[in-house]
Every structure is written in structure tokens, then in C-alpha cells.
Amino acid sequence: MPGPPILQDLPEPLAERRGVRLRLLRDDVRHPELPGNKWRKLQHNLLAARAQGHDTLLTFGGAYSNHLAAVAAAGRLQGLRTIGVVRGEAASVLSPTLQQCRLDGMALHFVSREDYRRRTDEAWVQALARQLGPAYVLPEGGTNALALRGVAELVTELDAAAEPFDAFTVACGTGGTLAGLLLGLEGRRQAVGVPVLKDGAFLRDEIDALTQAAGRRYANYHLHLGAHFGGYARYSAELLAFIDAFYQRHRVVLDPVYTGKLLAGTLQLIDQGYFAAGSTVVAIHTGGLQGWAGFEQRFGARRPGG
Structure with missing residues (x-):
């Protein structure tokens, strides 16, 4: 993947009130056809x-x-x-x-x-x-052992670029990306997964199995279950409104299956005081924007800025 990591500050009033620096890792723009x-x-x-x-x-x-x-x-x-x-x-x-x-x-x-x-x-x-x-x-x-190795390199890239952070947040479908991040973190700093499907607590077993296959078990992560908006790839007017408002504030397009739920869930956690004041939280934009075409075909939903 070419170039150093691309980080964008997200000046969200809610985060600023809590004393949290919120940043977005723009993995979605680092490869024109194979994002995130x-x-x-x-x-x-x-x-x-x-x-x-x-x-x-x-x-x-x-x-x-x-x-x-x-x-x-x-x-x-x-x-x-x-x-x-x-x-x-x-x-x-x-x-x-x-x-x-x-x-x-x-x-x-x-x-x-x-x-x-x-x-x-x-x-x-x-x-x-x-x-x-x-x-x-x-x-x-x-997701397999080689995939986790590739995801783990994200942590190395941020450290090499001297970009300090206290916690990652990432959307979870199968848990593979979060498992890879945990391998990269090696128990240092925190990771939060935001399951995009209902009843996502089962993902803890999946994530633990993936890291145990690599000879590791970690406790430095949390699953936030409150941002699935009805389930996997389900239509939600509330979620689409959030995605549109986020675009108006930051000119960043999120998708309704993964990253929209990720940012909504991250802000929920900040509002709940989950992250300590003074923390830097990095939400990972994993791409997935090709999915907007299917969402429009099924539901008539429009991509922001499209």
C-alpha cells in the first residue's frame, strides 16, 4: 500500500467537550481501486x-x-x-x-x-x-492468518510515522480486521470493535479464536453493541441522516453498512465517557463505498455528495 498513513482530524463538538481528540484514518483513499x-x-x-x-x-x-x-x-x-x-x-x-x-x-x-x-x-x-x-x-x-498479518501492519505504519494514539475503533463484520489490529497492538493501547450486525457479542469468540491461532490472546479490546441500526445492511433513516450530516461537517463519505455505524458508535462511546479526557482516538475508514450502488438499487438511498 503506497505512502504514509493519512489522518484527518474530526472536530466534533461532542468529542471536544469530552476532551477527546478524534481522528479518522483514511485507509479508504490510499489505493484507488482496493481501498482499506x-x-x-x-x-x-x-x-x-x-x-x-x-x-x-x-x-x-x-x-x-x-x-x-x-x-x-x-x-x-x-x-x-x-x-x-x-x-x-x-x-x-x-x-x-x-x-x-x-x-x-x-x-x-x-x-x-x-x-x-x-x-x-x-x-x-x-x-x-x-x-x-x-x-x-x-x-x-x-480473513486468514496472512490477512491478519496485513492488517497488523497498520499499527506499525502509524508508529513509524510518529502518529501517537490511545485507541482504535473499527467496524466489525466477521472480526478479522479487529483481530489483526490486536496482533499489531500486542497488548499496548486499546481497540474497540463496532459490530454492524445485531447480537454481535458472539464476535468475541471469533476474534479470540483468530488471535489464538496466532498464539496470542488479548484483553485490550471492547465490542460496542449499540450501533447496528437494525442489523447487517438494513435500511435505517436514522443512520442515513447521520451519514449525510457527517458528510456536511467533514466532507467525508461513509457507507451505510460499515463505516457509518463505526462513526456513530464511536461518538456514542465518547458521549458515554468511555475514552478518558486527553485521549486520541483513531477511527479507521475501511472503505466499502462501492456498496452505495447496491444500497441505491435496493432502497433508493443516495450517496452523500453523489
Whole structure:
């Protein structure tokens, strides 16, 4: 990923009243086609695929998946074939995400929702690979040991740039990005995950399993469960109003699936006094803005500034 980290101060009156310096890590703008955590998760996997002699990537996702979009773009940029195993039957009109995946050269293989539940079943995946051809297999969402290594480098980058901070906040879908941050922090400083789905407390077990696989277990993190706005990718007028107001204040576009909930949740925690006065809190903008096209297709919601 080119260049030093890009940090933007967010002069939010609420944070200023609490004595908290709020900053936004603009990982969304550091690569024109592979923004944020998706590139961080992919970079070492792409190197591994090449080292193992693969010319094809195979992965999994839904019709609006940021991960599928990133893998398709990465394949085009790196000269690799890509195959996306998509949950559910093919619709008569593909989602904007899947349309772009095809434009980027990804072959789409649709499976029933029942079969898709077997995506972590090694025997099923091997059978699929035999059917579709030899490939380097990436899990749904891209989270594996190499992905965590890429995310952990974010901490190193901030430290190398002499950008002090006391806590990270990050949106959580599967917990992979937060787990990678914990590996990078190595128990120093705090991390907060904001689950974007209802009943996200189960993610603690997922995060602990990911770090334990790397030989570590951490207690320096918290899951804030109060900013899911109805559940994963659900329509919420309140959330869209927050995203629009945030854009008017800072001229930064958030997405309604991940980063909108992240910033809303971060401000909730600041208002509750979770972070001590004098703290510097860095919220991580992980990208995901391609998802706005699908949100508009489904709900008619408009991207701020669009």
C-alpha cells in the first residue's frame, strides 16, 4: 500500500467537550481501486498465491460483497484469474457489485444458500475446486492468518510515522480486521470493535479464536453493541441522516453498512465517557463505498455528495 498513513482530524463538538481528540484514518483513499482493509487482507495472500504457482483466486461472497469486489479488482490488476462463488441463485438483474466483478473479469459461480453454508467445509471446497479448476482459495471476507498479518501492519505504519494514539475503533463484520489490529497492538493501547450486525457479542469468540491461532490472546479490546441500526445492511433513516450530516461537517463519505455505524458508535462511546479526557482516538475508514450502488438499487438511498 503506497505512502504514509493519512489522518484527518474530526472536530466534533461532542468529542471536544469530552476532551477527546478524534481522528479518522483514511485507509479508504490510499489505493484507488482496493481501498482499506480489503487490500490489507489481500496483499500477503496475493504474494502467497504467486509463490505457490497459482494463477487463479477462488473466493466466496454475497451479491453486494466488498470482498468479492476487491478480489475481482485485485485479480485484474495483478493479472490473475478470479472466481467468485456467490450465495443464492443468479438474479435476472445482477447487483451493481456483481456487474463490476464481471467487468473486472471475475467468473461468477452461483450456489444455493444451503450449499453456501458449506463454504468452510474443506471437503466441499475441494470438490468445488476440482469442478472449477485449480485455485488459491480465499475464505469469505478474506480473513486468514496472512490477512491478519496485513492488517497488523497498520499499527506499525502509524508508529513509524510518529502518529501517537490511545485507541482504535473499527467496524466489525466477521472480526478479522479487529483481530489483526490486536496482533499489531500486542497488548499496548486499546481497540474497540463496532459490530454492524445485531447480537454481535458472539464476535468475541471469533476474534479470540483468530488471535489464538496466532498464539496470542488479548484483553485490550471492547465490542460496542449499540450501533447496528437494525442489523447487517438494513435500511435505517436514522443512520442515513447521520451519514449525510457527517458528510456536511467533514466532507467525508461513509457507507451505510460499515463505516457509518463505526462513526456513530464511536461518538456514542465518547458521549458515554468511555475514552478518558486527553485521549486520541483513531477511527479507521475501511472503505466499502462501492456498496452505495447496491444500497441505491435496493432502497433508493443516495450517496452523500453523489
